[in-house]
Amino acid sequence: MRFRFRPAPRGVQFFDLFTESAAHLRTGADLLARILGADLPTRTKLAARLKDAEHAADEAAHQVYTALAQTFVTPFDRDDMYNLASALDDCMDAMDEAGELVVLYELGTLPPGVSEQVAVLRQCAELTYDAMPRLRSFDGLEAYWIDINRLENQADRVYRRVLADLMNNAEDAITVIKVKGVVDALEESADSFERLANHVQTIVLKES
């Protein structure tokens, strides 16, 4: 087993990478909202931009993983840093999946509840973008955690209502399967935002 002390690579700024990832989440949530209101050709273009944001977020996550593997001393517990990067990535992946399925399945107008799901995700992304730089100072992170948990509860309620409407007033089973794919992906993104906020809280608890 080789083992060496190693300084943090110059220029690796974990907090900047987390903030960058959160900026991609904000872009992603905005694009999702626009996809819902667009026609199919425009949706295809917007979904390509969403995919670009997902790739950029993936790249940022990968930079965090590489830096973690090569850095001896990290600002917080290594595992917590890893979990943060990974949860940020999961939020984005699920948003990208939702946007991609809308195009892939050639869906028409989505039920209004889907826009409500996306509206909650936009708020989550905005709050997360504000919170990430505050990992440096811990300023107001408790409020962030509470807000995200409140939004996730709201997302759950919307999700259950959309699901019940979809399944109980269904006409065409294939359309049900398609829309359920989109709705589930959006719910997964909301769950990932909650997991992200929980990791932030763990860091705060450990350091306080």
Added chain:
Amino acid sequence: MRFRFRPAPRGVQFFDLFTESAAHLRTGADLLARILGADLPTRTKLAARLKDAEHAADEAAHQVYTALAQTFVTPFDRDDMYNLASALDDCMDAMDEAGELVVLYELGTLPPGVSEQVAVLRQCAELTYDAMPRLRSFDGLEAYWIDINRLENQADRVYRRVLADLMNNAEDAITVIKVKGVVDALEESADSFERLANHVQTIVLKES
């Protein structure tokens, strides 16, 4: 990076919290069994009680996470403690999802195999409730692990049979999607019980 030695908060009793979580699992599995046999208005009431049990289990898990973040010396490896709390939570979440979907989807009588799935979960919950206090003494935990693995194999066989019946003798595709949602959630709960037992075994192996 701030760093301090910190005593375990007074009154934090990890084993009591694990046992409490397992008690909620027992309650949850009992409620699930009653939901299957009830009419829709009664199901709605029972599902609300199941949701209460899920919230209580969530609260217990959160107490474990907080205590882990703030305690310097834990009875077993921190990660194993975390994994135990998290697996207990997953068992409950999946049971709650199953109960909730039965109500949300306004399902009628479920196929008999679903009751068999729930019967296995009740046994898993009972064994887990008996095992959690024995984490103090390690008494009989090997038998617990073997029993849960046997039950999980049984759950798998039931699940595959229910799934095959459902899919190959289906009349209405929407009903298939609905029942599959319930059946999958129950299978996920059984899988989580197995993962829980595997974490218990890891702890036993490390300490023996």
Added chain:
Amino acid sequence: MRFRFRPAPRGVQFFDLFTESAAHLRTGADLLARILGADLPTRTKLAARLKDAEHAADEAAHQVYTALAQTFVTPFDRDDMYNLASALDDCMDAMDEAGELVVLYELGTLPPGVSEQVAVLRQCAELTYDAMPRLRSFDGLEAYWIDINRLENQADRVYRRVLADLMNNAEDAITVIKVKGVVDALEESADSFERLANHVQTIVLKES
């Protein structure tokens, strides 16, 4: 908390166990390819052999977990070893699920894209079987990581095409649900191969 120094159990060869798991993956992917081309009675026999391979892989993973719990010094970070074993297991579980569903759902000829998915998995398994012994020397592991990521991108493209064809040209909703189950399991296996390669890369980064 009991604590002891403990030598590695004699005869536990982590790299041999990883290589053995990868050999099972190769067997599994070959069996999957043959299942697709066979009739139902032959499929049933081949799926039983796939299940045997899955059990054997499960056994190898369990030996790794036991050895990790009982070994004080491991060749790489304990968590990375655990993640490797776990990702190898996930690749296999998803392949086994795909094969099992083909039989359980009594499916006829699968769409041609499904064979393309399996062809990618065979390449992933082959590369992984070649790479595992090289964890000893780190020889060519960077190329392994790049190749698997390229294959996973290819798997994603095939998956999306199969999914779009399935959903947009569907006749029977139940068949769509069945085939989607198989196709999703194959995609999950490809994702697990990517996660496996990422864990290999983490190990390389930490040690280099």
